[in-house]
Amino acid sequence: MLLCRLSSVTQNLARWRPCSTRRGALLHSAISFNSSRCQNVSSEGTVQPKATQGPGQYRDSVLLPRTEFPSNLSGQKLLEREMEIQRECGFAELYAWQRDRKSKKEYCLHDGPPYANGDPHVGHALNKILKDIRNRFEMLRGRHIHYVPGWDCHGLPIELKALGELGTSGLSPLQVRQKARVFAEGAIARQRAAFQRWGVMADWDNCYYTFDGSYEAAQLKVFQDMHSKGLIYQDYKPVFWSPSTRTALAEAELEYNPQHTSKAIYATFALSTVPPEMADIAGKLGSISVLVWTTQPWTIPANQAVCFMPNAQYSVVKRADGSQLLLVATDRVASLATLLGTELESVGTFTGAQLEGGVCCHPTIPGKDVPLLPANHVNMGKGTGLVHTAPAHGMEDFTVARHSECLVDEDGQFTELAGPELQGQRVMAEGNDTVISMLKAAGALVKEEACVHSYPYDWRSKQPVLIRPSKQWFINIAGLKDKAKEALAKVRVIPESARGSLLAHLDRRPYWCISRQRSWGVPIPVFYHKETGEPLINRHTVSHVAQLFSEKGSDCWWELPLGSLLPPEVLQKVTGDLTEYERGEDVLDIWFDSGTSWAAVLEGEAQADVYVEGKDQIGGWFQSSLLTSVAVQKKAPYKALVIHDFVVSEKGDKMSKSLGNIVDPDTVINGGEDPSLSPPYGADVLRWWVAKSNVFSEVQIGPAALTSARDNISKLRATLKFMLGNLRGFDPRTQAVDPKEMHYIDQYLLHLLRNYSMKMTDAYNDFDAGRATRLLQGFITRDLSSFYFSIIKDRLYCDPENSLARRSCQTVLAEVLDGVTRSIAPILPHLAEEVYIHTPGHEGGETLFRSGWIKSSPVWRRPGLEEAVEGACAIRDSFLSSIHGRSAAEYELIIEIEPGLLFELMESLQEEPTSSYSQLTELMMSSRTTLTNALPRDMNADALISQGNFLINLEGEAGVSNQFHGGPSVCRFLVFPLNWFPVQT
Numbered sequence: 014m015l016l017c018r019l020s021s022v023t024q025n026l027a028r029w030r031p032c033s034t035r036r037g038a039l040l041h042s043a044i045s046f047n048s049s050r051c052q053n054v055s056s057e058g059t060v061q062p063k064a065t066q067g068p069g070q071y072r073d074s075v076l077l078p079r080t081e082f083p084s085n086l087s088g089q090k091l092l093e094r095e096m097e098i099q100r101e102c103g104f105a106e107l108y109a110w111q112r113d114r115k116s117k118k119e120y121c122l123h124d125g126p127p128y129a130n131g132d133p134h135v136g137h138a139l140n141k142i143l144k145d146i147r148n149r150f151e152m153l154r155g156r157h158i159h160y161v162p163g164w165d166c167h168g169l170p171i172e173l174k175a176l177g178e179l180g181t182s183g184l185s186p187l188q189v190r191q192k193a194r195v196f197a198e199g200a201i202a203r204q205r206a207a208f209q210r211w212g213v214m215a216d217w218d219n220c221y222y223t224f225d226g227s228y229e230a231a232q233l234k235v236f237q238d239m240h241s242k243g244l245i246y247q248d249y250k251p252v253f254w255s256p257s258t259r260t261a262l263a264e265a266e267l268e269y270n271p272q273h274t275s276k277a278i279y280a281t282f283a284l285s286t287v288p289p290e291m292a293d294i295a296g297k298l299g300s301i302s303v304l305v306w307t308t309q310p311w312t313i314p315a316n317q318a319v320c321f322m323p324n325a326q327y328s329v330v331k332r333a334d335g336s337q338l339l340l341v342a343t344d345r346v347a348s349l350a351t352l353l354g355t356e357l358e359s360v361g362t363f364t365g366a367q368l369e370g371g372v373c374c375h376p377t378i379p380g381k382d383v384p385l386l387p388a389n390h391v392n393m394g395k396g397t398g399l400v401h402t403a404p405a406h407g408m409e410d411f412t413v414a415r416h417s418e419c420l421v422d423e424d425g426q427f428t429e430l431a432g433p434e435l436q437g438q439r440v441m442a443e444g445n446d447t448v449i450s451m452l453k454a455a456g457a458l459v460k461e462e463a464c465v466h467s468y469p470y471d472w473r474s475k476q477p478v479l480i481r482p483s484k485q486w487f488i489n490i491a492g493l494k495d496k497a498k499e500a501l502a503k504v505r506v507i508p509e510s511a512r513g514s515l516l517a518h519l520d521r522r523p524y525w526c527i528s529r530q531r532s533w534g535v536p537i538p539v540f541y542h543k544e545t546g547e548p549l550i551n552r553h554t555v556s557h558v559a560q561l562f563s564e565k566g567s568d569c570w571w572e573l574p575l576g577s578l579l580p581p582e583v584l585q586k587v588t589g590d591l592t593e594y595e596r597g598e599d600v601l602d603i604w605f606d607s608g609t610s611w612a613a614v615l616e617g618e619a620q621a622d623v624y625v626e627g628k629d630q631i632g633g634w635f636q637s638s639l640l641t642s643v644a645v646q647k648k649a650p651y652k653a654l655v656i657h658d659f660v661v662s663e664k665g666d667k668m669s670k671s672l673g674n675i676v677d678p679d680t681v682i683n684g685g686e687d688p689s690l691s692p693p694y695g696a697d698v699l700r701w702w703v704a705k706s707n708v709f710s711e712v713q714i715g716p717a718a719l720t721s722a723r724d725n726i727s728k729l730r731a732t733l734k735f736m737l738g739n740l741r742g743f744d745p746r747t748q749a750v751d752p753k754e755m756h757y758i759d760q761y762l763l764h765l766l767r768n769y770s771m772k773m774t775d776a777y778n779d780f781d782a783g784r785a786t787r788l789l790q791g792f793i794t795r796d797l798s799s800f801y802f803s804i805i806k807d808r809l810y811c812d813p814e815n816s817l818a819r820r821s822c823q824t825v826l827a828e829v830l831d832g833v834t835r836s837i838a839p840i841l842p843h844l845a846e847e848v849y850i851h852t853p854g855h856e857g858g859e860t861l862f863r864s865g866w867i868k869s870s871p872v873w874r875r876p877g878l879e880e881a882v883e884g885a886c887a888i889r890d891s892f893l894s895s896i897h898g899r900s901a902a903e904y905e906l907i908i909e910i911e912p913g914l915l916f917e918l919m920e921s922l923q924e925e926p927t928s929s930y931s932q933l934t935e936l937m938m939s940s941r942t943t944l945t946n947a948l949p950r951d952m953n954a955d956a957l958i959s960q961g962n963f964l965i966n967l968e969g970e971a972g973v974s975n976q977f978h979g980g981p982s983v984c985r986f987l988v989f990p991l992n993w994f995p996v997q998t
């Protein structure tokens with residue numbers, strides 16, 4: 014295989030003949046100029062000759078780089094330039110342009126609608142820019158992008174913000190809605206302007222809004238479909254309820270606070286009817302009490318049962334002082350003994366099934382019987398293994414006993430039904446304490462302790478929620494779960510580790526409560542019989558309402574008389590008076606609004622290539638979209654999910670509009686009040702920060718990250734400027750050199766460029782913009798600045814303008830400039846277009862984004878050449894380090910390689926034994942290089958400056974060794990001062 018590569022190298026060698034004669038002559042006189050060859054490009058991207066005879070001495074004889082492209086832009090100039098580029102390069106029209114062009118393939122990234130409740134923060138910037146990077150990449154590759162940005166416009170938080178101090182008092186639903194709409198429109202306008210400024214490509218005049226009539230109509234069609242399949246139904250059952258906002262909440266609207274502290278209690282329920290198997294013990298030792306544990310003592314008055322696990326083991330235990338006989342799970346005895354500070358002697362053991370038939374007395378409600386019931390949700394990991402069951406306040410409890418009399422009102426206070434002692438007390442505050450006192454008074458309180466545990470809070474009010482029963486509309490998730498899991502199995506999840514959380518969220522929800530008792534939302538299209546409360550809803554009513562919404566918007570639900578809201582088919586059938594009916598007052602959960610966006614926004618098959626959102630959507634939009642789509646179209650609405658982590662505040666909390674702990678992207682871009690503390694960075698720095706961040710773990714933003722992003726871009730600018738400067742006067746359309754005619758080093762660079770392009774494409778494909786930035790930096794630092802640019806300057810500056818050697822190099826520079834610019838364009842669109850404006854070889858008025866992705870050619874691939882150059886580079890690096898930073902041009906170099914493959918490869922870079930202008934000399938940067946496989950005998954060893962020995966492994970790595978090792982690729986170099994002529998050639 015290596016021989017094959019070698020033959021391709023030597024074949025090319027035969028075709029190429031060095032043509033530089035002038036360079037050889039110039040080389041010795043321009044030593045100080047050459048001394049810059051081993052340095053990187055200066056930050057300005059230019060090289061100034063260090064002529065000892067005075068400045069300008071060589072300026073006329075050398076072709077120095079020149080370009081109008083500014084090396085650095087900062088402050089107001091930078092901001093103006095970005096805005097100018099957005100205008101001149103048609104950022105606003107790009108989306109429409111690409112939709113109109115011919116393209117076979119579409120790429121659909123469906124935008125999750127941000128909430129229209131405030132100004133955007135850098136978390137949103139991260140989300141929107143990540144999406145834009147992908148869209149721009151796909152667009153450059155020729156795909157039609159379908160990306161319609163949207164906004165989530167309804168919901169309580171907007172309603173509350175819009176009403177402010179006013180509250181709802183005295184306002185009609187239409188007045189509330191009017192205020193909420195104005196508020197949402199303001200937030201949308203500000204968010205849209207910000208997204209445009211970040212350079213996000215979209216048709217900003219055609220976005221989707223969940224408060225648009227047409228959107229609402231599409232949503233009602235999904236509602237109708239699910240209702241007709243029996244997946245949406247009305248019921249009276251426990252739901253999460255937020256007393257602070259007086260509404261039902263869905264799982265997706267909860268935030269779990271892991272530091273919530275509850276007053277947990279252990280309480281006894283005395284057995285009034287002892288299970289038959291236990292009668293003996295009770296007869297001999299006295300009355301037995303069932304011990305329960307709860308973190309919510311306020312639910313004790315609503316207790317209806319105590320549950321046991323049928324196949325677990327239970328023990329009757331006696332306290333050391335003989336005061337009590339307690340029934341607990343056998344597994345829990347030891348830890349309970351420690352907790353209660355007493356020995357617990359087992360006096361009898363039973364299976365759970367043997368507890369059946371037992372009945373207890375309610376500890377605070379005299380005369381109330383509490384049966385012992387079997388259940389599967391009993392947790393043996395904590396508590397007593399016997400579960401206090403209050404069906405009104407627990408979803409699992411409700412499945413055991415569907416009793417749902419509610420003792421707690423919408424404000425979270427005990428009602429009259431709870432009895433005079435408790436009535437009017439807040440269950441999460443003084444009501445809880447009163448219940449504990451009542452238990453104490455009844456002799457039923459065994460222990461009280463503080464318990465820190467995870468507890469659900471209202472995502473907006475940040476107050477704890479409770480579970481209470483109410484009449485609501487639900488989606489039957491149990492009926493969808495299996496299909497949803499099947500659909501999810503076909504979805505690519507990035508990162509794959511998030512799949513478990515997606516599945517866990519599906520499992521966690523038995524049902525989804527979709528009705529809200531507010532005004533700012535899409536009305537649930539149901540009419541009720543005033544007397545019986547019977548709902549009137551069918552295919553005709555919902556379609557008719559949907560039609561009205563699409564024509565007039567959903568305000569018409571409140572504006573139109575019932576006779577207009579009901580369709581003719583139904584009106585004809587309504588027996589009796591229409592006034593017997595009333596319209597429903599509930600609106601749909603906003604997660605149902607946004608969860609049906611696939612139906613309102615996606616075209617054709619209504620399945621997007623990808624959804625890209627933050628990890629909060631694992632339990633939110635990703636779920637609601639999946640469930641509604643699976644219900645209606647039996648598939649997920651996305652082929653892939655990309656789930657990024659959060660930008661967090663300095664304290665490590667999620668940055669959030671509602672928490673107000675945000676960094677404003679506007680300040681990042683335009684600068685803050687004190688420019689010395691927060692200078693204007695421009696949009697590309699913000700975008701680079703996003704790309705560079707590891708978005709799959711928590712991300713922070715601060716001066717260090719932004720300064721580093723700015724410095725990265727400055728370095729990139731310098732590299733681009735160097736290339737632009739050296740392309741002055743070069744027209745690739747007429748002056749480009751065929752790769753086969755090029756210098757080997759140039760061919761090698763094309764080979765590297767091809768590898769780079771392919772890796773960049775893969776990185777973007779994998780949604781790994783961070784990898785793309787690292788590849789770019791590696792390429793410009795290692796392959797360009799430190800290597801290629803450092804060796805080509807002689808050719809560029811000293812060879813005749815139109816020489817093959819110089820044109821060969823310029824051809825490569827043009828390709829590299831083009832490749833690098835296109836490769837960074839998805840991340841830095843402003844910079845990419847700016848470079849394109851200065852790049853020679855295309856018509857004025859053309860823009861980079863309208864001219865495609867990197868065009869690398871398969872003929873650039875030269876693995877054999879890679880071996881030769883890398884072998885030579887290993888020698889060069891060692892030579893350069895041996896001269897301790899002095900100019901390589903002050904030295905002559907002898908390279909001795911024993912006959913074999915490595916020698917043949919080196920020969921391909923230098924035909925003559927000794928040369929001042931060979932490609933090997935160019936690479937070594939020495940003034941002259943001799944390649945030999947046997948050192949001359951008459952060598953003047955006194956002049957030797959340094960030497961080194963190598964063992965080069967052509968299969969891969971080049972290792973340097975001080976010892977002369979045996980093996981196939983042994984080589985040695987010797988360094989002599991300039992003008993040392995011992996070698997007879």
Ligand SMILES: Nc1ncnc2c1ncn2[C@@H]1O[C@H](COP(=O)(O)OP(=O)(O)OP(=O)(O)O)[C@@H](O)[C@H]1O
Pocket residue numbers: 125126127128129134135136137139140625626627628629630658659660661667668669670671672
């Ligand atoms: N701090 C953050 N870091 C990263 N992404 C975020 C952050 N906050 C929100 N997002 C993402 O931005 C997108 C739009 O968010 P949306 O406006 O709905 O957020 P939100 O949670 O309602 O806003 P906020 O948290 O600011 O009140 C979603 O994909 C969401 O995951």
